[in-house]
Amino acid sequence: MTPTPPTASDLLRFGRRLRRELLEKRDLKEIRIAVLGGSTTNELCNFWEVLLLQDGFRPTFLQSEYGAYFEEAVVDPTRLVSFRPDIVYIHTSFRNLRNLPGPHATADEIAASLSAERAKVQSIWRSIRENVGCQIIQNNYDQPTFSLLGNLDAVHPAGTTRFVASLNGHLAEDAACTAGVLLLDLASLSAQVGRSRWLDASRWFSYKLAHTPEAHLEIASALTAMIRAIYGRSKKVLVLDLDNTLWGGVVGDDGVDHIRIGRETAEAEAFTAFHEYCLAMRTRGVLLAICSKNNEDVAKAGLAHPDSVLRLEHFSAFRANWMPKHENILSMAEELNLGIDSFVFVDDNPAERALVAAQLPAVAVPDVGSDPVRYPAIIDSMRYFESVALSADDLQRAAQYAANSARAAVSAQFSNYGEYLASLQMTAEIDVFQPVFADRITQLTNKTNQFNLTTRRYTLAEIQAMAQDPSYVCLYGRLTDRFGDNGLVSVVVGAVDGRTVEIELWLMSCRVLKRDMEVAMLGCLVERARDVGATRLRGWYIPTAKNSIVADHYSRLGFSRVAVDREDGATCWELGVTDYTPRSLHIHVSTFSQ
16 A cells, blocks of 8 residues: 555654655655745755655755745845755745735735735746746745634735735736746645644744644645656556445446445445546546456446446546456556556555555555545545646547557558558647647656656756757657547757757657657758758667667667767767658658648
8 A cells, every 4th residue: 555644743753764764765866956935944844855755856955044035036046056956945924925905005005015025926936047947836825824804804905815815816827927937835735734733823933933743744745746746757547446436336246226326325426526526637637547356348337327427438448357456557557658657546445455555566556445435535635646737738638548549449450550550641740849838848858758768857947948049959749640639749859069969858658659750750850950050960868767668769760879888878879960861651740830
């Protein structure tokens, strides 16, 4: 089973020991985090470090002096610049608001107060972007301790409650249109925990700690989920059992007519609500799968129940048989071309949960218990599917995987693979980075691990900066065929160095493997290289635990290996572009403007 998350009490008592044990883990990803605090941040950083270590990150922290978040970001950012952070988190609370209007404030004065608080935050973002250029996480504001006007505080234009809510709305709008800025929803976290458990005035007056240990743990958990999402480690697939997980009862014993689902009883309605939660997750881009010990026809009949919200077509993979569930999950991972660490397994049976957790430690197995009322809240609390952006491709992901299944069925009808590719009637849109695709490009660079030659990661701000820099060749690729739109599936980034284009990043979504998309991308990369006066491409393959499928990528494309040895096993490859002839036979290539 997935380990139970530590409590604040655990971390206060055993945090140092946990830290020592976790530092012994191998393959921890180094990450540098600057925390600019409006309060004392030691406790928060201690909690956050343990959670990050558990998730495979080794953080190095820089903490500002108490309350000096503005000064260290804007007035004198020397220490921040020298630290070279990957991420800056600006940790503030309602206690840092200096422009709260009084009850007699006029409309103009209230607007000026809002403008002043927004301008302060924006100046921090601007300074960090200009001086450091890294990812920024800014929290919005929790509500003050007291509502001086009672319920009227949320209504009156000068009410503090209304002012903070309005400021939070403006910060959300500002973050949405500012490159490289993510918003941590402190307001929602504080509401979930509850004001009495979120704040402790004595800690503030004695130690300038703005929050309780419980609140600090919630903040650290939310930040850790954001870090996972930034670095492409969020989960992608929700695997569900059937009997007593998606409905009450055992469909094989009780019969379809007697399983408990619908709205006739409290239990049935709880299962229906879980269906609705899962379907909503699918709508936002999470893939759904079934893994059940059942006869396949019986299992499918259960999903055909008139009160079932979830239908067979909602699932990207379906396993209903009598094989061990961990073996079924392995086969689903192969079918979907996803790593095992992309899966979350939900089953009411503790024995099945324990078996999957023991055999597949990389699969997340939450201890959901057996009460369907609690299933959504438990899954949601673990933040498995955290996102830092929601692209159009995310919203179409389930449909794209369904189309892949249709393609696989058609491929079986052809004895010649080239004929199959020709039958797909593929069109690729390959062009330089466009602003409209910046979020998806960033997401792909941080999520793709298998077809990724160097596994370099970029923030949204870095992607946008490279797109405007003439010393870079930046290409994206979208692919459509007669079954539908695969979305944006490939990214190539090359740095122009004299007569050479150094390929810093080449990646592709595994759902378009063996479709010759990489050949089409190379043809356009060669054209761009010629346009900037380059005579050769040079690229590295840096092996990782997950990208062995591209070990022969450059050799298959006609590159020659350069005799450069590195301890990490990386290999260097070159291709002359002067006489290169494009070899894409099955894909028609267009550009964004066509």
